Amino acid sequence: MIKRLISFFAGDRSARGGVLVTSDQEHDEVFKRATDLISPLTKMHGRQDSFPEGRRQSLFSGIADLHAVTAYNPQNWAAFWFKGKAYQALGNKDAAKREFQASFALEKQNPDVAREYGISCSELGLVDEAVLAAKHALELKPEDAGLKANLALALLLAGKISDAKETIAESLKASPYDPISKSVERVIGEVISGKRKQPRFVADLERSC
Incomplete structure (x- = not known):
């Protein structure tokens, strides 16, 4: 549990939402919630245009959810990939690369x-x-x-x-x-x-x- 919390709080400060996943069912629910938030706000390839603040917060909420997902299940390559897409949409190139690299290491x-x-x-x-x-x-x-x-x-x-x-x-x-x-x-x-x-x-x- 300590390792999971360390992994979660190693993420982007602005994306911390106090989310914690403790079961497979929660994992699936939080992953779906996050991807439902992120998917409409990203392009398949490349960075999206700038967003109103409300939509930026949706991306940060999705990232926070996915930090919790990967803390619980570090083998979920798709969660890392969606985090990369969210950071990419936000223009955070370093964070996007870090998450895409983690996804590629698994898949x-x-x-x-x-x-x-x-x-x-x-x-x-x-x-x-x-x-x-x-x-x-x-x-x-x-x-x-x-x-x-x-x-x-x-x-x-x-x-x-x-x-x-x-x-x-x-x-x-x-x-x-x-x-x-x-x-x-x-x-x-x-x-x-x-x-x-x-x-x-x-x-x-x-x-x-």
Whole structure:
């Protein structure tokens, strides 16, 4: 019990809600309550827009519930993943990466787990981790053009320009009109031509050349 309380109170201060899970039934109920709060406020891939304060508090409440869930059941990879999505929506990149990493450590067969872990690494400029996670996700779902684009972006941020160019070409071959893939292709071309400096972080892509 002491270890569970330590694990729970090691979470984000703003997300502590005094929640404590002590049984499997409570675990399931609190997990559902949390995911019902978080799911409508997040995007499948990437950060949501800014929220009114009331909706931010819903995310913090969901996080508090999920801290209690993972304190009781540290093997619940989905709870860590949903915490990552909530932090991602709130713009807390470090916390999102921590939770996605914990989810990925437990679940290696779900491409969305690897995808979000890789995205969170790219956000922080952890390019080697981002490349490995993006490759892992693509191995699980090799036909997914979006995963190819994610890998191309990770390779670009890692400075592996020729590999990035080859990978984004494969993505566009699978989905020629995908706007994200076309944007990544454009940035890669600008880096190769010298029009744009080599990006290191995802935020660099939003800056002028």
